[in-house]
């Protein structure tokens with residue numbers, strides 16, 4: 322992995338300010354979460370900073386704030402960056418080193434732009450259509466900042482050298498571009514003018530396109546991209562009110578991906594307590610998982626970020642297996658720890674056959690404590706395994722937010738998290754750490770630098 326010497330920037334921590342706001346909110350009686358959003362500049366609407374795994378809603382926002390940290394320790398914040406600013410150390414570095422937190426370059430020497438991403442082995446066709454297994458890294462191209470991100474794809478044979486395959490799914494700059502730009506004309510040639518209006522409405526440069534994830538569909542021999550598709554609505558100006566999952570397809574991970582639509586997903590059954598009944602089927606931070614039998618699932622945060630769901634996909638991987646209105650609980654979907662307020666879900670199956678669901682708490686771009694739940698069956702009983710991170714700064718996931726856990730060809734498991742830089746999102750960094758199984762529990766320890774097994 323090539324890295325360049327670029328100073329890491331400390332993530333914006335607004336705890337002091339937020340603490341004052343808590344007091345102000347108590348006096349004024351207005352929503353604490355709205356104020357947090359206002360000051361964090363996220364425009365994110367109702368979010369909380371607490372961990373609650375029961376059905377109860379938070380009664381004490383101030384208590385939640387006390388879990389926040391002013392800063393991360395130097396070891397985690399700067400450790401890897403310092404290594405490469407030291408000339409002597411630099412000479413000793415080989416290209417085959419995972420140097421978390423540094424700026425990672427692709428094989429063209431450009432900064433890798435694949436945030437909120439996913440890495441997996443999948444068949445990749447060459448120019449003659451002949452497929453070989455490669456690592457595919459899909460993620461947000463954040464040069465445009467928070468909104469209107471294209472989706473980028475990189476491929477690699479060894480996880481160190483990443484070849485840019487292009488911005489494989491593009492946000493639309495203007496409605497006219499769909500009629501006039503040959504890229505979009507070809508891609509959407511069979512669409513009516515009304516359908517083009519809708520495509521523009523869903524994936525224009527002012528919309529949220531986050532956490533893209535890919536699946537290879539063996540049955541159709543195609544690639545299906547899902548992402549968090551969001552925007553403001555007539556009712557609400559914050560950018561996460563649409564709360565949907567978007568879907569696009571292509572014959573190659575190198576794109577171009579054609580947008581099919583965006584959807585609300587599974588809904589809380591009538592006999593359970595819905596943590597946000599006014600907005601059914603919301604889907605925000607999301608991830609995909611393909612089981613050994615080919616069945617694929619989407620996991621996502623719903624009910625205004627209060628409850629994680631896992632829902633089964635159809636055989637084409639382009640929609641749910643069953644419409645939300647007809648879906649059967651524990652056959653088509655499951656809610657996990659209602660009210661726990663988790664996001665950034667990562668679903669994976671260990672070598673031991675157990676399912677794991679890792680997630681973060683909901684503090685926007687700020688890091689917080691990770692949590693893992695595990696289960697023998699995907700729609701079975703999930704247990705709380707607690708924080709998988711161990712050691713210094715384990716309580717803030719080593720200043721990262723979960724986005725992917727993947728096995729290498731050699732059988733090593735890697736945790737990949739984003740270290741967001743809220744003041745310059747394109748400069749957010751990638752952190753990879755070895756993930757180990759300790760009995761049935763997973764464990765992640767900080768390593769500034771390591772070589773893959």
Ligand code: GAL
Pocket residue numbers: 363365437531532606664665683684685686722
């Ligand atoms: C995070 C989320 C990111 C992005 C960000 C915006 O909590 O995981 O994907 O949505 O909030 O505030």
